[in-house]
Amino acid sequence: MSCDNCKSGFKWDGQSIGKETTLDKANAYVTGDSKDAAILIVTDIFGWTLPNIRILADHYAKECNATVYIPDIFGGEVVDPDMLSNPEKQKTFDPKAFIFERNNKEIRWPEIKEHAQTLKSQYKKVAAIGFCYGGWAVFKLAADPSLIDAISTAHPSLLEKSEIDGVKVPVQVISPENDIWYTEELKKHTLETLPKTGVPWEYVYFPGLTHGFAARGDPNNQQQKDGFERAKRSAVNFFNEFLH
Template identity: 45%
Template sequence: MSFSSCCLKTFTWGGTPIGVEGKLANNDCYTTGHNKEIAILLVHDIFGWKYPNVRLIADHLAREVNATIYVPDFFGGWVVDWAAVEEDRWSEIDLDGITENQSREIRGPEIVACARAIKAELGFRRLGALGYCYGGWAVCHLASKGQEIALVDAISMVHPSWLVKEDIDNITVPFQVLAPEHDPSYTPELKGYTFQTALGLNVPFNYQHFPGTVHGALVRGNEEVKGEREAMARAKNAIVTWFKQYLQ
């Protein structure tokens, strides 16, 4: 598993995030919202926890779901050079090094620890998990039958990457997939496998197809490109509806 240049499509929105930075477990974390019973753990994509779009989405979810949203840093302090990406200076970004440092073996325990902290230490009654790109495998990991205790109550993944078939096989909670039409990370084969497997998992399943869109467009799409603004709004609304249904 590795990152590819499609993961680095970017467009930074306007607006100023309104949350605060602090700690969750041992990780730096952006937190927004004030609900003491319902929380969502948002696992960021390659652009990391400081990327403005991710924080603005977290702010939207806090207001519209009425939940507290946690966006921990799962890249150990590394943040991609957004300007280099937007200016197509790909040679300055070490994708192989990023992949090695953010492996499942390294980050999996951190992601589980953050979920446990929200439920066990902070006392939230309900917890959802939302993953963009890299975060797709992570939310499946939290929902896996291999966990010793139930960590999350529902998950949503948006143009997921790093997925393997076993991730889908082991999901134990209601799950949502938001999938662009063109996505080399979430291939037609894996999309088909998701459908086939979901029918036998005995959990609610919601799949939404976004025609004409590409990997990354639902969090980092260009508002000036035809259809991408509408797709981003539709994706945000779908996530809100999903978590309101299964967390409230």
Template identity: 45%
Template sequence: MASECCLRGFQWDGTPIGKESTLANNKAYVVGSNADVAIMVIPDLFGWTFVNERLLSDYYAKEVNATVYMPDFFGGVVMPTEIVRDYSRFGELDLDKFHKDNSKEVRWPELLACVQALRSQYKCIGIIGYCYGGWSNFRLGSKEYSPRLVECISTAHPTWLTKEEIDNIGVPVQILAPEVDPAFTPELKAYANAYFPGVEHAFATRGNPDDGVEKRAMIRGKNAQVAWMKEWLHG
């Protein structure tokens, strides 16, 4: 379940350069122009309009040389980003309703349809998922699909991920796990991978650029994801 840690953080400065379009039946932020290689970004609770994740999508499009899609998987509901700057407003959110409206069962058909739409157009597909996107990119990389849906996945501070979903992975997987994260527990971290010391849940999408430790972790994280996508989508 999402908690306070899934909403804390900082909103970054910058102007995204992509455009708004559609993927399957979902609105999507799109950036890049590679006709063969695509990356689908599955955003955290702040959704497809959040400037931080649009800026990250711009970065992946340029550095990986890919067309990047970040669809809306929350039915048009957008978390107010003012909460990132003014966390005292956390109590205004009805997270129980958000969980119900965006459960795995509710959103899985849209996630699958979007990747199938990409599969019909691109030769190589990678998935990057943050928070909520953690469980979903594991599902999309499941070994139950033959031929496989995607070439590789990468996730940062995943939420709702289970051991069963980890066990069922059928493609190369990268996990960027923070040291402090009630959503991705020490037990799951030990089960899955090593972690980034000294940082907390959401460091990859809402870290503080004025904090030296967080800034280094953000840079390491996005560069690691770029290298991972280059290896499996262009290698």
């Protein structure tokens, strides 16, 4: 499977307003001051330091009245955000080794699960959203209501049909038309399976857009800008429904 569109995109302008801290001994960005509701962001390969994801976290915190956490889920390895628009840097980065060797599911799932457990012990309600790489992880969280109250995912990667089958909490899927990771087969399985689970669910479709748009879309391209802004609004509405 090609990984080209998981290492490209655009870095957004803007100043984040949260702070750096730790969550279960992992570095983390946190924003917001709710004592009742939290949102866990499970990132794409650009991780917890990408300006885009921190800007999104600030929006979620303000618009959902939640405390939002972005933990480092890659053991301290940071992918240079300049790679997003630098073809030369893209050539020197091996996403397959990053995703399937150093940060495969078996390595990272216990840490992600621990983060959810910690937040559930501290807040009345916790939701999670996974972008790209983080998509499979939030679906795994959704199999256990003791870990999470609701999940959203934008253009999930590494997702397996069994992970879709297992959901037991409300689910939102933010789906672009073109996605080599979230394939037509997986989309079909999602739309056939979620109605049978008995949980509230929604599938939000973005025609003409591609994998990564919700976290790394081009702000100078009107279609992409409209898309990632709609994706943000969709996630906010979903979180407000199930956190409050």
